[in-house]
Amino acid sequence: MPPKRQEHTSHLGSPAIEDYLEQIHNLIDAKGYARVVDIAQNLSISQASVTNMIQKLDTEGLVVYERYRGVVLTEDGRKVGAAIARRHEVLTRLLAGFGLDPKTVHEDVEGMEHHISRQTLEVLTLLTEELENNTDLMRKLKRKLAQRS
Amino acid sequence: MPPKRQEHTSHLGSPAIEDYLEQIHNLIDAKGYARVVDIAQNLSISQASVTNMIQKLDTEGLVVYERYRGVVLTEDGRKVGAAIARRHEVLTRLLAGFGLDPKTVHEDVEGMEHHISRQTLEVLTLLTEELENNTDLMRKLKRKLAQRS
């Protein structure tokens, strides 16, 4: 039997790859460019690892890479980066809305964000929006939550 | 700068380890014992890989392993296995409740379940229960969901 161990989203992205694209996307969004040193910092990994991965991303057509010059997202890369950032944002709003401690929110979001399909994202977005608008419901749920602990 | 790349849940479980313990837990729950061949089947990996991992789980004190005899969970192992099964169950109920297609639910749940803290699990459980009881709300949300697509 061939390897299998399902790759989930067709093929375009191990968690690692998405982490890089998300950071590159965020950095470009915030500063207009993405330096290796900043990506490394944000992901808490070495610059060498970032260089390696960027080369890989280039061969996969997700970024354009030129030695010692910066890195730019291709249209494909931009899509992936933007998508993961959107999932990050929704998850964060949902969990933070319940008052979970920020560190926990961050860790859980980082872990979960790579595994959310378009359909699930829609459900979670819907839920998040409903809770943000329906303050009565939110209050009620928070009360129940407090009791559980 | 030191390695870091956070390990998230203190240390007791890479995603892989949790997958194994979940399967072992489920098999014991269902059939009273867990054979290597079944674990391999359920995880879609080779028997050899299962044997390797079981040995590792034994040295880490999560299962008791004896060559050619079955594998049994220790108390620690049982806890981890049960916890991950619980997360699996809640996530599945939540997503399936919205009518997402079963394959998607399964894939997303498999991906997300390893990254959910106790606190987040409580939030999701609460949400799931609320939606299961409050059929009006559920109907309303499903209607909105249908519109989005």
Add this chain to the structure above:
DNA sequence: GCCGATAATTAGCCTGACCTAATTTTCTTT
């Protein structure tokens, strides 16, 4: 009780994603 079928294990590999150390290029300051 023996034998073939099934299950489990071992041995030896491979790949992805990380690391450190050493090197090269670029930037900044004087």
Add this chain to the structure above:
DNA sequence: AAAGAAAATTAGGTCAGGCTAATTATCGGC
């Protein structure tokens, strides 16, 4: 414009968690 600092790259590892092929153990039917 040259030197020192900072950033980027290369070279060469490590480790986890998969794999196949070969071997050994256990089990079920005759």
